[in-house]
Amino acid sequence: MGDTVDLNSIADLARRVRKQALVMTSRANASHIGSSLSSVDIMAMLYGKVMRYDPARPDWPERDRFILSKGHACSALYAMLAECDFFGREWLDTYCQDGARLAGHVTHTGVPGVEVSTGSLGHGLSLGAGMALALKRDGKPQRVYVVISDGECDEGSVWEAALFAPHHKLDNLTVIVDYNKIQSLGRVKDVIDLDPLAEKWCAFGWGAVELNGHDLEALDRAFTALPLSPGRPSCIVAHTVKGKGVSYMEDKLKWHYSAPKGDELTQALAEVENG
Amino acid sequence: MRNAFLAELFDLAQQDERITFVTGDLGYTVVEKFMETLPKQFLNAGVAEANMTSVAAGMALSGKIVFTYSIANFPTLRCLEQIRNDVCYHRVNVKIVSVGGGFAYGSMGATHHAIEDLAVMRALPNLTVVAPGDPVEARAATRAVVAHQGPCYLRLGKAGEPIVHDGPIAFELGKAIRLRDGRHATLITTGGMLKTATLAADRLEAAGISVRVVSMHTLKPLDEQEVLAAARETGACFTIEEHSVIGGLGSAVAEVLSEADCPKVPFKRLGMPSAFSPHIGSQAYLLKQHGLNDEGVARTVQATLSASTSRVSS
Numbered sequence: 001m002g003d004t005v006d007l008n009s010i011a012d013l014a015r016r017v018r019k020q021a022l023v024m025t026s027r028a029n030a031s032h033i034g035s036s037l038s039s040v041d042i043m044a045m046l047y048g049k050v051m052r053y054d055p056a057r058p059d060w061p062e063r064d065r066f067i068l069s070k071g072h073a074c075s076a077l078y079a080m081l082a083e084c085d086f087f088g089r090e091w092l093d094t095y096c097q098d099g100a101r102l103a104g105h106v107t108h109t110g111v112p113g114v115e116v117s118t119g120s121l122g123h124g125l126s127l128g129a130g131m132a133l134a135l136k137r138d139g140k141p142q143r144v145y146v147v148i149s150d151g152e153c154d155e156g157s158v159w160e161a162a163l164f165a166p167h168h169k170l171d172n173l174t175v176i177v178d179y180n181k182i183q184s185l186g187r188v189k190d191v192i193d194l195d196p197l198a199e200k201w202c203a204f205g206w207g208a209v210e211l212n213g214h215d216l217e218a219l220d221r222a223f224t225a226l227p228l229s230p231g232r233p234s235c236i237v238a239h240t241v242k243g244k245g246v247s248y249m250e251d252k253l254k255w256h257y258s259a260p261k262g263d264e265l266t267q268a269l270a271e272v273e274n275g
Numbered sequence: 276m277r278n279a280f281l282a283e284l285f286d287l288a289q290q291d292e293r294i295t296f297v298t299g300d301l302g303y304t305v306v307e308k309f310m311e312t313l314p315k316q317f318l319n320a321g322v323a324e325a326n327m328t329s330v331a332a333g334m335a336l337s338g339k340i341v342f343t344y345s346i347a348n349f350p351t352l353r354c355l356e357q358i359r360n361d362v363c364y365h366r367v368n369v370k371i372v373s374v375g376g377g378f379a380y381g382s383m384g385a386t387h388h389a390i391e392d393l394a395v396m397r398a399l400p401n402l403t404v405v406a407p408g409d410p411v412e413a414r415a416a417t418r419a420v421v422a423h424q425g426p427c428y429l430r431l432g433k434a435g436e437p438i439v440h441d442g443p444i445a446f447e448l449g450k451a452i453r454l455r456d457g458r459h460a461t462l463i464t465t466g467g468m469l470k471t472a473t474l475a476a477d478r479l480e481a482a483g484i485s486v487r488v489v490s491m492h493t494l495k496p497l498d499e500q501e502v503l504a505a506a507r508e509t510g511a512c513f514t515i516e517e518h519s520v521i522g523g524l525g526s527a528v529a530e531v532l533s534e535a536d537c538p539k540v541p542f543k544r545l546g547m548p549s550a551f552s553p554h555i556g557s558q559a560y561l562l563k564q565h566g567l568n569d570e571g572v573a574r575t576v577q578a579t580l581s582a583s584t585s586r587v588s589s
Binding site: 108115116117119120122123126127128129130131132133134135137138156157160161163164 | 315318320321323325326328329330331332333334335336337338339356357360361364365
């Protein structure tokens with residue numbers, strides 16, 4: 001991927017991924033569409049412009065690494081990998097079906113482009129830190145990107161990793177917090193309040209920035225500026241909207257669980273197409 | 276065993292720069308040489324075992340052979356899900372090392388008694404579980420787990436365990452070592468109970484009971500053939516472990532015997548009951564309290580064989 005990528009093409013990639021994720025979720029009657037939709041623009045920027053990879057060689061040593069630590073948002077990642085030609089789009093039709101390769105949380109077995117399996121929260125940032133440390137010790141220039149959720153920040157292991165990465169000056173590591181403000185049983189501020197979140201990461205020694213996680217220009221600026229602070233890992237606190245792109249899903253806890261059906265799906269696809 | 280392991284690993288790491296030693300902030304006076312000589316292969320992950328384990332998996336996914344190191348239950352139970360998902364599921368080259376298996380930290384209290392670790396580790400897919408019986412086996416096991424492609428758990432004693440093998444050994448993961456042969460029963464041991472088993476065997480010999488002694492240094496995969504040979508050729512089996520009788524060596528051997536096509540033989544698991552030790556004291560004291568000293572082992576074996584004989588003759 002290069003610097004000349006047009007942001008319109010990123011928006012188009014995000015649109016296609018949203019539609020795929022909606023169809024996948026509807027067909028499988030699966031959960032977590034709201035969580036997928038909030039992270040799509042972040043992933044579209046990474047896969048559409050920021051990261052170096054080769055879908056024909058998923059284990060290419062010179063690839064950048066991506067970890068979706070909030071593994072429940074896997075429909076977005078699978079759709080992204082299909083749109084980026086890691087595997088055929090027809091795989092998406094089998095999402096969560098009997099005998100399928102694509103499970104309801106990110107699964108690496110038999111799925112090209114998936115670095116690690118996730119699904120239990122609080123693992124991905126540490127895994128990414130280990131990769132980043134190994135790359136650094138081997139003098140390699142590749143970068144590691146980890147998307148975590150806001151609810152995931154309740155896990156103590158996230159903060160173990162948050163302490164670890166700056167100590168080891170992992171400026172090749174970037175965490176993006178998909179801060180959609182809703183977790184499993186309610187609003188983040190009512191469950192375990194995270195604010196002020198960017199300040200917490202700064203206090204732990206990260207270079208941190210807050211931005212609108214659906215603003216491609218803002219994401220582009222942040223990713224272009226990495227590392228956000230010299231010699232430190234970077235944290236992008238991305239303020240997002242759960243269910244982004246579908247009016248009746250936006251900022252609603254219900255869509256952490258429910259799948260759109262019938263007319264709901266039709267409306268959702270139309271809104272994304274015209275959004 | 277700890278010192279044998281560290282000495283061997285240091286030698287191996289000097290020849291293979293992929294080997295990385297990650298400690299959870301433990302190893303005062305014993306890890307400094309590694310840290311100072313091979314700084315690029317050393318990492319102190321701090322008192323944060325969950326992060327340590329996932330970091331190790333991430334490093335292994337990037338080509339390293341990573342040893343995580345801590346004491347008692349910290350590198351296993353504290354970070355169990357990281358071991359399951361990040362290490363075992365991804366089948367990475369992470370070798371988990373616990374120093375002080377069993378009652379090695381006896382007087383430190385029940386938090387430091389690692390007596391369920393083998394059961395829990397044995398249940399995890401893709402994980403090779405190794406508990407060497409003496410410093411000679413510890414060195415050999417260290418070489419073997421480095422050469423083995425995939426996750427391993429290496430349960431060590433602490434320091435000062437006696438050397439049992441008086442010469443070189445043929446060590447192979449999954450292949451038990453027979454230390455002596457006997458006609459009336461087999462003592463199968465794992466980990467640091469090996470010396471106790473040989474001493475108990477001496478006592479039994481003196482009482483006219485001839486016993487085979489087997490070091491089952493690898494719990495998973497288990498050497499099932501050696502278990503079956505013990506039953507068929509000596510007619511009685513005893514497992515001896517510094518561990519709960521639930522889920523460890525005793526359970527593993529019982530599983531083999533109960534499903535095998537061989538006659539039922541006298542069998543007993545010698546270990547800890549599923550309980551927090553009510554006693555406070557040294558390793559030797561706690562083992563004795565639970566009948567796991569050589570005298571206690573010999574007594575249990577003798578009593579079990581006598582009961583069995585009287586059942587047969589009555």
